[in-house]
């Protein structure tokens with residue numbers, strides 16, 4: 464086996480695998496180095512196991528709903544070990560698929576720690592590979608702030624392998640992971656408190672949607688504590704005592720921290736092959752993913768643009784075509800109107816501008832908003848609701864943003880994201896005949912907008 468390559472990729476996660484596979488498809492001699500798990504964060508401790516747990520956490524609601532439809536589901540039981548082990552078996556299957564995909568694409572696989580020794584030189588546990596180009600696709604790792612007792616907390620990786628589910632649990636943070644974990648743990652039967660330092664969680668999402676999701680989560684019985692910070696944590700007999708900034712003491716079996724992720728740069732470069740780093744240690748790149756070192760590229764979570772798997776995949780494909788493709792991309796990757804979802808309970812789906820962003824940048828907008836009880840729930844008395852919202856540019860009629868919270872929000876948003884990306888106007892939405900009865904038809908039937916000027 465030769466150790467000379469056109470491209471050596473460090474990190475076989477979403478971005479690295481896609482870039483390696485596509486580059487090999489363009490005819491390059493490619494190697495990939497992975498030290499922990501094939502498929503990276505998304506497959507092993509991210510999107511995939513999280514979504515499986517989220518599905519699992521919805522069953523108690525489904526059972527309750529089934530009663531309204533005449534089914535008797537009394538006496539159902541949940542076994543955490545079964546869910547955890549079934550999930551782990553599925554992840555092992557996916558790991559195998561990722562390896563095979565790389566093999567079949569002709570990518571040479573090295574298992575071990577990759578390190579940039581010099582431009583054109585990567586070591587894998589001491590074994591030197593020479594290469595024309597290097598791609599850093601090493602992802603990120605959880606960030607836990609420093610405070611007394613932070614050694615007692617768990618991180619997102621831990622949820623996926625817990626021996627037992629905690630009875631009482633705190634989730635600290637107000638972003639994607641904390642809000643998703645709060646919903647999952649609650650659905651699986653834990654008593655959940657979500658602790659967030661700001662006024663309202665999910666900063667950056669549309670204000671109405673944030674408030675709506677908070678109301679719905681509180682209605683389900685999740686204890687939301689905003690404007691609360693953790694000063695210190697003490698452990699005694701397996702219980703964690705949390706001391707808050709307001710002088711309270713709260714006790715839990717487990718405390719999960721989901722306070723962001725930082726670039727995974729551990730022992731990644733030799734002293735004279737370290738590229739420029741920006742905020743939070745993210746590797747700085749230009750629009751071609753070129754770092755400050757010639758021939759060294761970076762993409763995915765480690766460049767901290769949008770920490771999403773489809774973004775890392777798109778960057779990987781773009782770079783492979785740019786470096787090795789016969790047909791080069793016509794311009795840089797377009798980061799506008801990338802749809803995203805939070806798999807909280809209820810789900811959030813969003814694409815484009817929030818009302819706050821639109822007011823700040825456009826000035827005069829029309830907002831169409833509806834909150835309703837999905838038909839599925841009308842046979843009982845539970846107050847499960849959905850919210851949808853469109854933000855329209857008043858002068859051009861273009862739909863600037865679409866936001867949904869409720870059942871199937873992510874699935875609905877994916878389809879509408881195409882229309883938004885194509886520049887659909889409110890008139891285009893109005894001219895679209897709905898599908899009845901669905902929740903999504905609301906998006907094409909809202910006629911009463913509110914004019915708002917900044």
Ligand SMILES: Cc1cc2nc3c(=O)[nH]c(=O)nc-3n(C[C@H](O)[C@H](O)[C@H](O)COP(=O)(O)OP(=O)(O)OC[C@H]3O[C@@H](n4cnc5c(N)ncnc54)[C@H](O)[C@@H]3O)c2cc1C
Nearest residue numbers: 474476477478498503504509577601602763764770771772
């Ligand atoms: C709990 C959680 C849930 C998430 N849910 C979603 C979701 O629903 N949807 C979504 O779009 N995104 C989600 N994400 C984000 C998504 O997982 C990331 O954006 C995506 O995995 C980034 O891909 P990447 O290729 O940049 O890095 P990663 O997938 O993290 O891959 C990096 C790889 O590099 C390896 N590596 C690191 N350093 C070295 C080294 N020196 N040598 C060799 N190998 C190395 C790592 O072991 C890892 O396998 C979630 C993340 C988390 C943590």
Ligand SMILES: NC(=O)c1ccc[n+]([C@@H]2O[C@H](COP(=O)([O-])OP(=O)(O)OC[C@H]3O[C@@H](n4cnc5c(N)ncnc54)[C@H](O)[C@@H]3O)[C@@H](O)[C@H]2O)c1
Nearest residue numbers: 608636637638639640641721722723724770771804805806
């Ligand atoms: N559904 C999805 O697509 C999905 C799901 C999970 C994660 N992700 C990606 O992974 C990234 C990381 O997720 P995340 O939830 O860890 O990060 P995040 O950036 O979404 O949220 C971090 C939260 O922690 C809080 N925080 C930060 N420092 C703190 C401190 N010192 N003390 C208290 N609170 C603090 C922030 O205010 C914020 O609420 C996300 O940005 C997202 O891009 C995506």
